[in-house]
Amino acid sequence: xxxxxxxxxxxxxxxxxxxxxxxxxxxxxxxxxxxxxxxxxxxxxxxxxxxxxxxxxxxxxxxxxxxxxxxxxxxxxxxxxxxxxxxxxxxxxxxxxxxxxxxxxxxxxxxxxxxxxxxxxxxxxxxxxxxxxxxxxxxxxxxxxxxxxxxxxxxxxxxxxxxxxxxxxxxxxxxxxxxxxxxxxxxxxxxxxxxxxxxxxxxxxxxxxxxxxxxxxxxxxxxxxxxxxxxxxxxxxxxx
Amino acid sequence: xxxxxxxxxxxxxxxxxxxxxxxxxxxxxxxxxxxxxxxxxxxxxxxxxxxxxxxxxxxxxxxxxxxxxxxxxxxxxxxxxxxxxxxxxxxxxxxxxxxxxxxxxxxxxxxxxxxxxxxxxxxxxxxxxxxxxxxxxxxxxxxxxxxxxxxxxxxxxxxxxxxxxxxxxxxxxxxxxxxxxxxxxxxxxxxxxxxxxxxxxxxxxxxxxxxxxxxxxxxxxxxxxxxxxxxxxxxxxxxxxxxxxxxxxxxxxxxxxxxxxxxxxxxxxxxxxxxxxxxxxxxxxxxxxxxxxxxxxxxxxxxxxxxxxxxxxxxxxxxxxxxxxxx
Numbered sequence: 001x002x003x004x005x006x007x008x009x010x011x012x013x014x015x016x017x018x019x020x021x022x023x024x025x026x027x028x029x030x031x032x033x034x035x036x037x038x039x040x041x042x043x044x045x046x047x048x049x050x051x052x053x054x055x056x057x058x059x060x061x062x063x064x065x066x067x068x069x070x071x072x073x074x075x076x077x078x079x080x081x082x083x084x085x086x087x088x089x090x091x092x093x094x095x096x097x098x099x100x101x102x103x104x105x106x107x108x109x110x111x112x113x114x115x116x117x118x119x120x121x122x123x124x125x126x127x128x129x130x131x132x133x134x135x136x137x138x139x140x141x142x143x144x145x146x147x148x149x150x151x152x153x154x155x156x157x158x159x160x161x162x163x164x165x166x167x168x169x170x171x172x173x174x175x176x177x178x179x180x181x182x183x184x185x186x187x188x189x190x191x192x193x194x195x196x197x198x199x200x201x202x203x204x205x206x207x208x209x210x211x212x213x214x215x216x217x218x219x220x221x222x223x224x225x226x227x228x229x230x231x232x233x234x235x236x237x238x239x240x
Numbered sequence: 241x242x243x244x245x246x247x248x249x250x251x252x253x254x255x256x257x258x259x260x261x262x263x264x265x266x267x268x269x270x271x272x273x274x275x276x277x278x279x280x281x282x283x284x285x286x287x288x289x290x291x292x293x294x295x296x297x298x299x300x301x302x303x304x305x306x307x308x309x310x311x312x313x314x315x316x317x318x319x320x321x322x323x324x325x326x327x328x329x330x331x332x333x334x335x336x337x338x339x340x341x342x343x344x345x346x347x348x349x350x351x352x353x354x355x356x357x358x359x360x361x362x363x364x365x366x367x368x369x370x371x372x373x374x375x376x377x378x379x380x381x382x383x384x385x386x387x388x389x390x391x392x393x394x395x396x397x398x399x400x401x402x403x404x405x406x407x408x409x410x411x412x413x414x415x416x417x418x419x420x421x422x423x424x425x426x427x428x429x430x431x432x433x434x435x436x437x438x439x440x441x442x443x444x445x446x447x448x449x450x451x452x453x454x455x456x457x458x459x460x461x462x463x464x465x466x467x468x469x470x471x472x473x474x475x476x477x478x479x480x481x482x483x484x485x486x487x488x489x490x491x492x493x494x495x496x497x498x499x500x501x502x503x504x505x506x507x508x509x510x511x512x513x514x515x516x517x518x519x520x521x522x523x524x525x526x527x528x529x530x531x532x533x534x535x536x537x538x539x540x541x542x543x544x545x546x547x548x549x550x551x552x553x554x555x556x557x558x559x560x561x562x563x564x565x566x567x
Contacts, residue, residue: 029358031438031446093459100462104471105429183432184459186471192457196433197332198358 017206027199035200036193036207045211048189052176052219054111059118059171067126067167071160072152074131084124090116092178096185105186110179117178118171125167129160158232165227172223176216180208190215285525285565291321294518299336299348302329303460304545304552305397305480305538309349309506311556316529319566320521328552333358337509340387346514350389351397351504352378357439364439365447367502371396375507388512390523392505393530395480395538399440399501400493401428402477402484404467408492415495416448419474423450429466430476432457440476443500461546467491479503480535482543506530532563 019025024037070076092113099109133156141155157164180191193200193208200208228236296317300310310328318324327345330336333354339345352374356362360381368374371392379389401416408414411422419426434440435455444450452474458466464483467475468490477484477493484491508526515522537559544555560566 027436028361029433029437029439031363031442033436033438033442035436097459097462097465100465101469104469105456105458105462105466106471183457185462186429186456186458186466188432188457192432196436197334199433199436201334 013203014206014210016203017210020200020203020207021211025201025203027201029198036204041207041211044188044190044192045215047187048176048179048182048191048212048215051107051110051114051179051182051187051189052172054107055114055175055179056118056168056172058111058115059122059175060168062115063119063122064126067123068130068152068157071127071130072148072156077127077131080127081124084120084127087116087120087123092117092181093184096181100185107187109185110182110187113185114175114178118175121167121170121174123167125163125170126160129163129167130156132163133159158235161227161231161235165223165230169220169223169227172219173216176219177212180212283564284567285316285319285529287319287321288521289321291519291521292323295323295325296346296514296518296522297325297327297344299326299330299339299345300328301333301336301348302331305478305542306349307552308541308545308555308559309533311552312529312533312559313349313508313526315553315556315560316525316565317522319560320525322518322521340509340511341385343511346518347508347510349506350509352389352392352507353398353439353502353504355389355504355507355509356381357502364443364500364502367504369499369502371505374502375505378507382509383512386511387509388515390508390510390526392507393533393538394505395533395535396503396505397478397480397538398496398503399434400477400479400496401444401474402467402491402493403474405490405492407473408494413494415497416444416450416500417497418494419450420448423452425453426473427454427456427471428452428474428476429456429458429463429472431460431463434476439501447498447500464491480538480542482539482546485536485539486543486547506533529560529565532559532565 020036021041022038024034024040027033027035067080070080095116096105096109096113099112103109103112130152137155137159138151141151146154179189180194182189183192183195190208190211193204193211197205298310298314298317300306307328310326314324314326314328327339330339330345330348333350336345336348336350337359340348352371353364353367355378356367356374357364360378368377375389375392382389401419403413411426412418413422428441430440435457436442438446441452441455444452456466456472463475463477464481466472477491479493484493508530510522541555541559544550544558545552557566
């Protein structure tokens with residue numbers, strides 16, 4: 001028992017990471033200044049969230065209308081799916097480095113770099129989600145004389161919510177997790193704890209990892225909740 | 241309109257170049273670009289068949305200068321007949337030290353100053369200014385923990401405050417002390433960990449009493465671009481940086497008149513047990529092969545890797561050959 005407890009409290013353990021989050025720690029390289037603790041954890045978490053929302057917002061703004069339009073019209077599959085797949089292969093660090101020459105480092109650079117990461121899942125899922133729903137209700141709606149916009153927003157989108165949201169959720173996780181590298185491009189996020197192992201030690205490293213994972217889980221749960229809220233009643237009954 | 245198309249085309253070209261860079265670098269051009277890396281190195285390394293029974297794993301941290309050093313040592317030891325494995329991408333000094341302690345690597349190059357401040361808790365001003373003094377102190381500390389170190393390289397590397405020549409002229413900056421009263425209006429960039437390190441930003445604040453307008457953490461590879469783009473007025477550079485020798489008329493370093501940034505010569509850290517098993521050629525080869533590594537040579541090697549995008553292995557091989565260590 002005490003052995004297990006000792007293991008739990010050695011540097012780089014979960015216990016040490018928790019201590020790092022709640023109590024400022026001494027560091028070998030700071031000349032006596034303490035690091036970690038609640039104030040820094042809160043500050044970096046908020047930075048990471050802010051960056052995540054900015055990037056997710058930009059990705060939604062760009063990818064959702066495009067995906068919905070193509071899905072509704074049933075055109076541009078090559079573009080929507082192809083662009084999506086190519087987008088996934090873009091190396092983030094290279095992208096950031098490339099943009100430094102044009103727009104410099106900072107929030108704008110990171111927002112664009114992370115949005116590019118978020119666009120593929122949103123775009124592809126929006127296209128596929130809208131394109132692949134049962135055509136019968138769409139035909140019925142058109143027969144009833146609904147406008148194309150009404151068909152998209154009142155028939156197709158509600159039916160495609162699970163696929164649409166799967167894309168948004170995937171994009172969110174990718175963005176919040178990758179926002180960890182932002183300290184390499186001028187924005188301090190929780191990645192600071194992970195990248196600067198010399199400053200924060202093993203405990204800081206592990207604390208950073210745990211915090212990013214918790215943040216990702218929290219966002220995932222929040223989006224699952226939103227998905228429940230925007231799924232129409234009839235659909236919920238049919239899947240229950 | 242025309243300019244935007246042009247710019248779009250240019251960025252496309254850059255993107256393409258970036259993707260191709262890996263492949264092209266692998267093919268490379270001819271070794272000989274006219275710049276000499278050969279110092280007054282000793283004679284060729286002689287292969288000793290007895291060493292073939294010993295396998296050594298050479299480590300290094302994961303930035304160009306360290307990888308070059310790792311390659312120089314690894315290739316030299318290979319030439320001396322050892323079986324050599326490489327682990328040249330250890331994330332930080334903490335990781336490298338842990339790898340050595342747990343016998344995952346046989347040894348790795350470390351800056352004596354980093355060892356003393358980061359591992360053994362010395363304040364920057366307590367680090368001996370002379371290479372031999374710093375080496376002996378670091379060696380003694382390593383020995384307390386069951387490790388040891390070989391004598392230092394001729395070159396030393398230190399952090400430094402650098403800026404564009406035109407900024408230095410406009411603001412009248414020659415030493416770091418000249419920043420007093422001006423630093424509040426100047427922004428600084430540097431590696432992310434610099435912010436809190438006493439041998440970096442924390443030291444500038446503590447010993448020089450400087451406050452900067454802002455500090456932007458950036459990847460080590462981006463510091464010069466950020467400086468050139470005017471995104472920061474000053475940057476924390478390394479004295480061995482390739483750009484400092486290649487672009488002398490563009491960048492300048494401010495003199496560290498209060499000695500906050502201790503210079504570190506590289507010492508090869510290893511374990512006595514490894515050294516004993518490997519025999520006398522181990523230390524002999526390492527000490528011999530680093531004799532040619534003076535500051536200009538190290539800057540030149542850094543330039544080949546960082547600016548000309550050669551692989552560290554190739555730059556190291558060229559050094560060994562030009563300095564006469566290998567045929």
